[in-house]
Amino acid sequence: MQQLEGFGKFLEGLRGKMSLREAAHKSGLSHAYIRDLELERNRSTNEKIKPSPVTLKKLSDAYNFSYTELMEKAGYLEKEEKSESEVEIPFQDVLYIEVSMREITYHTHMSKLNRSVNSLIDFSGFLDKLEEQGFKKMDTDLFVNLQHVQKYAEKEGKLYFDSLGIGKHVVIAAIRQKKYHELIVRSVARNTGMSLGYQFERNSGVETLFPSLKRQI
Incomplete structure (x- = not known):
């Protein structure tokens, strides 16, 4: 399963009006890394990056958003259709x-x-x-x-x-x-x-x- 196109924009939308430093404080991630994830690239090397499941769990807690849904959008889980x-x-x-x-x-x-x-x-x-x-x-x-x-x-x-x-x-x-x-x-x-x-x-x-x-x- 592929990562949702525009996943970085999706993460930025989840953060909303919360500042990068506040998001960093709540998640335990650096504000620079959070911004890199939103841009979907490492600004130092210009390489594409993808958050790990551990990182997604931290963002899920910080943004009060479903971890399962975040994992699906990041391409780690298949979305299950219920019979x-x-x-x-x-x-x-x-x-x-x-x-x-x-x-x-x-x-x-x-x-x-x-x-x-x-x-x-x-x-x-x-x-x-x-x-x-x-x-x-x-x-x-x-x-x-x-x-x-x-x-x-x-x-x-x-x-x-x-x-x-x-x-x-x-x-x-x-x-x-x-x-x-x-x-x-x-x-x-x-x-x-x-x-x-x-x-x-x-x-x-x-x-x-x-x-x-x-x-x-």
């Missing part, structure tokens, strides 16, 4: 995700879908994307979409995706439960339309259909 069976499930439909170094499993209300992890680059980007979409890490290999949690069984450390607590659920790690307890309670209250007071009563083992009346007595 219909490999189209990603919309994150808003996913209840929770289990991950490993080899496989990603999406769980929805009706099904689960496995996807292989093609590379560490893709995997790293995937984990970043989960955080952006509001998933929280609830165990070593478990990420939960708190927008779908309907019931929180605190004593068992279980999160249910239905209000009756009889359907799909996950068990979260104790250390994560402690860290995200208040966030979970607030999320369940928001998802079910119940008041926080009602949720705290349920989580403490006291459940009533008339929480406001109970407070008045």
Whole structure:
């Protein structure tokens, strides 16, 4: 695969209004070398140059741009066309995700879908994307979409995706439960339309259909 024609101009566009010295500070590269890359030649020897994968990773971090896409445009990776069976499930439909170094499993209300992890680059980007979409890490290999949690069984450390607590659920790690307890309670209250007071009563083992009346007595 050939480097994208005008790749130097593309890098210059990514830098945008950022000065060369600021780009150098963020990337750890010299400002002179960054400019050479943008011109696609070594100004001392006039030879054409191409950034290495390591250099691209530094620029990716400095410019907050996808490393995978940068590698594709530089000609190091083939751009993969996704077949219909490999189209990603919309994150808003996913209840929770289990991950490993080899496989990603999406769980929805009706099904689960496995996807292989093609590379560490893709995997790293995937984990970043989960955080952006509001998933929280609830165990070593478990990420939960708190927008779908309907019931929180605190004593068992279980999160249910239905209000009756009889359907799909996950068990979260104790250390994560402690860290995200208040966030979970607030999320369940928001998802079910119940008041926080009602949720705290349920989580403490006291459940009533008339929480406001109970407070008045």
